[in-house]
Structures are given as structure tokens and as C-alpha cells.
Amino acid sequence: MDAFDVVIIGAGHNGLVCAAYLLKAGYSVALLEKRSVPGGGATTEELLPDEAPGFHFNRCAIDHEFIHLGPVVEELELERYGLEYLYCDPVVFCPHPDGKYFLAHKSVEQTCAEIARFHPGDAKKYGEFIDFWQRLLKGIVPIFNAPPKSIIDIVGNYDFEKIKDLFSVLGPPNQTLDLVRTILSSAEDMLNEYFDSEFLKAPLARLASELGAPPSQKNLAIGAIMMAMRHDPGMARPRGGTGALTQALLKLVKSLGGQVFTDQSVEKILIDDGRAVGVRVAGGKEYRANQAVISNIDARRLFLQLMDQADVDDADAQLRERLDRRIVNNNETILKIDCALSEAPRFEAYQHRDDYLIGSVLIADSVKQVELAHSEPSVGHIPDADPSFYAVVPTVLDPSMAPPNQHTLWIEFFAPYQIDQAQDGLKGTGWTDELKNQVADRVIDKLAEYAPNLKQSIIARHVESPAELGERLGAYKGNYYHIDMTLEQMVFLRPLPELANYTTPIEGLYLTGAGTHPGGSISGMPGRNCARVFLHQQQSVIQKIKGVGESVRSTVGSIFKNF
Numbered sequence: 001m002d003a004f005d006v007v008i009i010g011a012g013h014n015g016l017v018c019a020a021y022l023l024k025a026g027y028s029v030a031l032l033e034k035r036s037v038p039g040g041g042a043t044t045e046e047l048l049p050d051e052a053p054g055f056h057f058n059r060c061a062i063d064h065e066f067i068h069l070g071p072v073v074e075e076l077e078l079e080r081y082g083l084e085y086l087y088c089d090p091v092v093f094c095p096h097p098d099g100k101y102f103l104a105h106k107s108v109e110q111t112c113a114e115i116a117r118f119h120p121g122d123a124k125k126y127g128e129f130i131d132f133w134q135r136l137l138k139g140i141v142p143i144f145n146a147p148p149k150s151i152i153d154i155v156g157n158y159d160f161e162k163i164k165d166l167f168s169v170l171g172p173p174n175q176t177l178d179l180v181r182t183i184l185s186s187a188e189d190m191l192n193e194y195f196d197s198e199f200l201k202a203p204l205a206r207l208a209s210e211l212g213a214p215p216s217q218k219n220l221a222i223g224a225i226m227m228a229m230r231h232d233p234g235m236a237r238p239r240g241g242t243g244a245l246t247q248a249l250l251k252l253v254k255s256l257g258g259q260v261f262t263d264q265s266v267e268k269i270l271i272d273d274g275r276a277v278g279v280r281v282a283g284g285k286e287y288r289a290n291q292a293v294i295s296n297i298d299a300r301r302l303f304l305q306l307m308d309q310a311d312v313d314d315a316d317a318q319l320r321e322r323l324d325r326r327i328v329n330n331n332e333t334i335l336k337i338d339c340a341l342s343e344a345p346r347f348e349a350y351q352h353r354d355d356y357l358i359g360s361v362l363i364a365d366s367v368k369q370v371e372l373a374h375s376e377p378s379v380g381h382i383p384d385a386d387p388s389f390y391a392v393v394p395t396v397l398d399p400s401m402a403p404p405n406q407h408t409l410w411i412e413f414f415a416p417y418q419i420d421q422a423q424d425g426l427k428g429t430g431w432t433d434e435l436k437n438q439v440a441d442r443v444i445d446k447l448a449e450y451a452p453n454l455k456q457s458i459i460a461r462h463v464e465s466p467a468e469l470g471e472r473l474g475a476y477k478g479n480y481y482h483i484d485m486t487l488e489q490m491v492f493l494r495p496l497p498e499l500a501n502y503t504t505p506i507e508g509l510y511l512t513g514a515g516t517h518p519g520g521s522i523s524g525m526p527g528r529n530c531a532r533v534f535l536h537q538q539q540s541v542i543q544k545i546k547g548v549g550e551s552v553r554s555t556v557g558s559i560f561k562n563f
């Protein structure tokens with residue numbers, strides 16, 4: 001049996017980040033990945049090698065914002081391993097049916113000037129709106145970059161500027177209460193409070209819904225940060241596609257002696273005397289873990305599908321039922337469309353400029369349309385009567401991803417995993433090849449209403465149904481955030497309070513990945529935080545006390561420096 005200090009289940013970007021930190025600390029690490037391509041939701045693949053050779057597609061994530069809120073890229077020196085980020089500017093384009101459009105630049109001032117062409121009052125309010133969410137974001141980022149129950153780690157992440165930002169949104173008691181009121185409200189409530197125009201509210205609602213819930217969902221006003229982040233730290237893409245992030249991590253992991261085994265689907269966690277001691281993969285091979293097994297897959301699948309019931313019950317008799325019935329998953333996932341194009345789409349009725357295509361292209365005609373796009377999937381209906389979606393032409397910013405002068409088109413269309421009443425199709429979800437192509441046709445028709453040259457430019461296309469995406473990622477009900485990103489499942493509640501600090505009731509078994517704090521997206525934060533918890537647990541008491549001293553000294557030092 002091969003033996004390592006640490007065995008990680010899944011080589012998603014969080015598993016790879018976690019591995020890198022552990023290898024740097026001197027541990028031997030193996031990553032076991034079920035696919036032949038590592039990276040999970042962070043891959044770039046030549047999807048259509050026969051019909052469209054040389055076109056490279058981001059199969060999932062494309063726009064990276066969260067990773068720039070943390071230190072992973074710098075700490076791991078990923079540029080040295082080939083990672084280069086290209087920043088988008090403009091960051092968003094959304095054409096409106098009445099001829100107006102929302103064009104957001106990285107600069108807030110430039111964006112306000114664009115809005116002012118159609119509505120000066122909303123332009124002024126936009127500046128205030130972004131300023132509020134920016135200050136809140138900067139005030140809470142230190143919490144993202146630490147294990148949620150590690151107060152010392154969190155305190156150590158605050159410096160004078162971050163404390164100032166936090167207090168500027170907290171303020172006196174009534175201001176603090178008003179902030180609580182904001183957090184408890186919905187993205188739609190906030191947009192109605194600030195703005196009058198639909199051409200502005202609809203795209204902001206579309207982006208807020210990237211958290212995977214309709215704009216009317218209470219307690220999710222925080223979705224507004226999805227636009228705020230596009231201004232600062234900005235929105236970027238690795239040159240060569242998201243897979244270039246994975247490739248840089250792989251190079252680093254391998255250079256440190258880490259081993260990545262592909263086509264190794266973990267089927268069982270091996271438990272000995274209440275402790276995780278290794279895993280067994282499909283085909284029967286076993287890998288021994290002398291110190292820890294770390295899961296880059298979600299807790300629900302880990303404990304309900306990869307472990308013997310008795311092993312879990314011995315550690316926590318309630319855990320299985322709580323994972324099964326308490327974790328929320330609203331049935332929403334993505335139907336993914338990738339096209340090879342002979343030319344880029346042209347928004348003729350909007351004085352087309354190629355720079356419209358640098359950032360995210362949003363199709364969001366009204367807040368109501370976005371609402372249906374995210375409420376219908378929860379009852380098993382496909383919101384394709386008038387589709388709202390998120391599209392990107394990545395090759396405008398990065399021509400290296402297609403043959404010269406040709407382009408790719410990336411579309412994510414939110415759709416149910418389980419179709420209402422269906423029993424046929426893949427895994428009984430109702431998704432068949434015929435249905436996914438019908439839905440893709442409607443989505444393409446909608447985009448072609450805005451960019452009439454689109455259909456004639458399609459050389460080939462690849463459509464992946466929600467059920468297929470779920471199978472590829474190995475994610476429960478195709479949930480690419482592993483579990484929903486709703487407030488009651490965030491921070492020290494993610495995925496459940498008893499599992500929220502990357503540890504589990506089974507000794508030597510740890511959790512990382514999108515299903516842990518601070519959640520899904522390309523951030524590397526769950527991987528880094530999990531590594532910190534593991535390493536902290538290995539430290540002696542003296543080392544721990546020294547760490548606390550350093551952390552407090554750095555925060556206090558930063559405050560005094562500013563007086």
C-alpha cells in the first residue's frame with residue numbers, strides 16, 4: 001500500500017492549494033482525482049478536438065475575483081509556475097431591450113459616467129452603492145482568510161485600514177442596526193432602495209444571483225458584492241484559461257514532491273479505531289494516510305457515500321441525519337454551452353465596440369426575468385421561455401485560446417438538476433440529449449436577438465446538461481458550490497456548526513473545498529484555511545503561544561503605526 005502523511009480526496013483547485021501549503025511545511029502529500037484531468041471546476045480543455053481543433057474552453061469557472069481578496073497567488077508565488085492574470089476592463093456589458101445598456105469599467109467614476117448618459121440620478125447613487133459594499137467587503141475580507149472559529153487568526157488579519165473600513169459601516173448603534181437590516185434584506189430590496197432604472201437594476205440583480213438564489217431572496221443582499229468586487233480588487237482571467245491556475249498549482253505541488261494520481265475515484269474512507277487512516281479507490285487500491293485524510297468533496301457525500309454508517313455513528317450519532325436533512329440545496333445548477341466561433345458576436349443595435357466583449361456579457365432584460373431564472377429551477381422548471389444568462393467571449397481578452405481571428409463563446413444558463421415529475425434521462429433527472437439541445441437552442445436564439453451575426457458564426461458547439469455536469473464534478477445534485485451559498489450556511493455554519501472549522505468528529509479527517517468557509521468560487525481560501533488548521537493542530541503548545549503573540553503584535557503594531 002502507498003503511504004503518505006496526507007491523502008487529499010479530489011484535485012480541485014482547493015485540494016491543490018491545501019496540498020501546496022502542506023508540502024511547503026514538509027509533509028508528504030498525495031492527491032487522488034477521479035477524472036483524468038485535475039482541477040475540478042477550474043479546467044480548460046480542448047472540448048471539440050474533431051470539429052474545432054485548437055479551441056480551448058473553460059468548462060466551468062472563468063472570471064476570478066475572490067482569489068484576489070486573499071494571499072494565495074502571492075504566498076505560493078504562482079507566477080513563478082507560469083500563472084499570469086489578465087485583468088478585464090470593461091468588466092460588464094449588458095444590453096437592454098429599450099436600446100440603453102450598462103457598461104461597467106473597472107473604474108467606478110468611468111462607470112458612473114456611462115450610467116449618467118441615461119440616468120444622472122442613478123449614476124450618483126451607483127457611486128454611493130459601490131462605496132458602501134466596498135467598505136463592507138474590505139471590513140470582512142479578513143474573516144474569509146482565516147478559519148471561522150480561529151479568533152486569533154482572524155484578529156491577525158486585521159490592520160488599521162481594514163479596521164477603519166469595518167467601523168465605517170458599523171458606526172454608532174443605529175448605524176450598526178441598519179447594517180444588520182441591510183444584511184437581512186434581499187438584493188432586490190437594495191436595488192430598489194438605490195436605483196430607478198431597469199437597465200441598471202437588472203444586470204446588478206443578475207450578478208447578485210451568481211450566489212445561486214433569486215434576487216428577492218431575503219438575507220442575501222450581500223450578493224451586491226459581486227459587482228463591487230469587479231471594481232476592486234477587479235476581475236481577471238489566467239492567460240490560457242482558468243486551467244492555467246490549475247497547471248501552475250500542479251507544477252508547484254510536483255516540484256515540492258507532491259503526487260497527483262488521476263483516474264482514482266475514492267470509494268471508501270478507511271477508519272481504524274475511530275481514526276481516518278487512508279482511502280480505497282475504485283478497483284480496490286488503497287492509499288495509507290499517516291496523519292490525515294482531507295476531503296475536497298462536500299461533507300454530505302463524504303459521510304453518506306464514502307463511509308460506513310457505523311464509523312460515522314460511533315463518532316457522532318446525529319451527523320448522518322443532519323447532513324442528509326439539514327443541508328440546503330435548492331436544486332439549481334448550470335446548463336453549460338461552449339461554442340467555437342468564426343467571428344465574435346456583434347451588438348449592432350448598441351454601436352458595437354469590441355471592448356464590450358472583454359468582460360462578462362449579461363443578458364438580463366428585467367429584474368423579473370432574473371427572478372424567474374433563479375426561482376423556477378427550485379421547483380424543477382427550466383426558465384427558458386425568456387432566458388437570462390451570463391456569457392463571455394474569452395478570446396477577445398486572450399486570443400491564445402483559439403486559432404487566429406477565431407473565438408470561443410462561454411455561456412452559463414441556470415437550470416434545475418432534477419426536472420419536476422421526470423424519471424427518465426441521466427440518473428432519472430429528466431435531462432436527455434434532446435432536451436439539453438432544445439434548451440441550448442433557446443439560449444442561443446436569445447443571444448442572437450442582441451448579436452444577429454451569432455448563429456452563422458458557430459463552427460461547433462458542446463452542451464453539457466446539469467446532470468452531466470454533476471457527474472463530471474462529482475458534486476451532489478450538480479451543485480458547483482458543493483452546498484448552497486445561503487446565509488445560514490456561511491462562515492461558522494458552513495456546512496454545519498460541528499464541521500465548520502475544517503475538522504470533523506473523526507480524528508484525522510478534515511474538510512476543505514467549496515462546501516467549507518468561505519464557500520464556492522475560485523478563491524483557494526478553503527484550501528489555505530484548512531491547511532492552517534491542520535498545521536496548527538500539529539504544533540506544540542509553545543509554538544501555538546508564539547503564533548498568538550505574533551498575530552496580536554502585527555495587528556496592534558499596524559494600529560499604532562497610524563497614530
Ligand SMILES: Cc1cc2nc3c(=O)[nH]c(=O)nc-3n(C[C@H](O)[C@H](O)[C@H](O)COP(=O)(O)OP(=O)(O)OC[C@H]3O[C@@H](n4cnc5c(N)ncnc54)[C@H](O)[C@@H]3O)c2cc1C
Nearest residue numbers: 010012013014034040041061062063266474513514521522
Ligand atoms: C459552469 C460553471 C461556471 C462557474 N464560473 C465561475 C466563475 O466564473 N468564477 C468563479 O469564481 N467560480 C465559478 N464557478 C464555481 C467554481 O468553479 C467552483 O466553486 C470551484 O471550482 C470549486 O472548487 P473546489 O476545489 O472547492 O471543488 P471542485 O472544483 O468541485 O473540485 C473537487 C474535485 O474532487 C473530484 N472528486 C469528486 N469526487 C471524487 C472522488 N470520489 N474521488 C476522487 N476525486 C473526486 C472532482 O473531480 C474535482 O476535481 C463556476 C462553476 C461552474 C459549474
